[in-house]
Amino acid sequence: MYSVCSVGTPPEKISSLQNPRVKQLVKLRDRRPRDVAGVFMVEGYRQIRRALEKDVTLQELYFCPDWFLGENETALIAQAKESGALLIELSKDAFAKVAYRERPDGLLALAPQWRNTLDDLKLSTEPFLLVVEAIEKPGNLGTILRSADAAGCDGVIVCDPVTDIFNPNVVRASTGVLFSVPLVVAESEQVHEWLKSKNIRTVATTPAAEKLYTETDLRGSMAVIMGSEQYGLSDFWLQNADAPVRIPMAGQADSLNVAMATIITLFEAVRQRDQ
């Protein structure tokens, strides 16, 4: 099992900001060290609880009672220990240094990264998928994962990623849904071929479409395709999607961001599919 550094048994409590574990945790905010180590940070009570609920093996759990906000932290720590996590206490200052949040809650874990492929997705008889292209902001990607979870999507496919799915802000904004929504990272062309092979129709939102999303059949085997914040859908998906649709906009042209457009489209699909 990966350990954040190879200095053997940790001391009872780490106070030094120069401790190698503290330094390495700070590095894990960046993608490259995360990928090299094959781990990512799960910060906060809610997120860690979700990970444990989904039987994610937490490798290390850093905690600092000085930052605790509630009363259930001790039970959560015991649960993490039981599942095999190495427990390490940090001083208040050391925790503040490793925490990604401005107001930490004294809990931060390391979990192993995973890689799913398209064929790992367990599809229902009439698959309902979300495909997002090159999302830039981690907060948007996290919100989008929550939306897919709430709408009951079979999975989310992230094409041509700009944002790492293990970015601390994705974990945070997803409120731990990252651990429950099946998530695949892949290239657009590969995704398009795979969807075609499974007879899954693609519905792509773009302001240029003539048809409203509410006038389009969103039932049956179907994937909603969403473009990036800045550039919208790529030419590839504009040309290859089966049905372009648009969301009517009453106000300023940029009032809906990609996360808002996603949830509107997914819940219209839910409405149609539940009828």
Added chain:
Amino acid sequence: MYSVCSVGTPPEKISSLQNPRVKQLVKLRDRRPRDVAGVFMVEGYRQIRRALEKDVTLQELYFCPDWFLGENETALIAQAKESGALLIELSKDAFAKVAYRERPDGLLALAPQWRNTLDDLKLSTEPFLLVVEAIEKPGNLGTILRSADAAGCDGVIVCDPVTDIFNPNVVRASTGVLFSVPLVVAESEQVHEWLKSKNIRTVATTPAAEKLYTETDLRGSMAVIMGSEQYGLSDFWLQNADAPVRIPMAGQADSLNVAMATIITLFEAVRQRDQ
């Protein structure tokens, strides 16, 4: 006209972090000094452009070319000056101190606060309103304003506010929609009486409702009522709303936050009303 301090003509360029204008701008992050001064901060190109488009009188415009991100700042500054704003240049350090954003774009203006009453709302023949109760997070309130703008609401009524509508994060998250969506702050009981007097039905979302939001008539004169993040709808609105509705949830119970639930409900209303 209010000025951020009474030291007369400002110098050509402020560099001192001890300058009274710099100190006062920092204070305006808090509600009380904002209310006393009757002004609020509008930070960022997009937000300031929206204010000018809506003929908001910017009183002072602080700028710092060292932080500019684009090429249109000069034109915007000229437009602000023409509309009557006092221009004040800040050094890079001074701007960083007054900026609320982590990555400022070198533009920050002061605008006068306003107070609308319910009777200021210009209602269409079949009013479509959004009422939000005690929203706690400024970012959520800003996103909710964007949603109401995109859905074409006649106005947004903020009941029993916890978050000041002039909080810098509301201005930011609203991307300037604060200047275009008619916005009223009032007490719940007063709002209920007023809606009744106008024959406007109230539709309140709560997980306890039996009926789905998609099975409920959202056409005609109607106000959507949304509760706070932590507590949901108050007993007052649960008892007094005409129709309680719920949004179906497939995933984790807390996957939808109040901003997401609001946009889902508003766009279902748009769908029904456009038929």
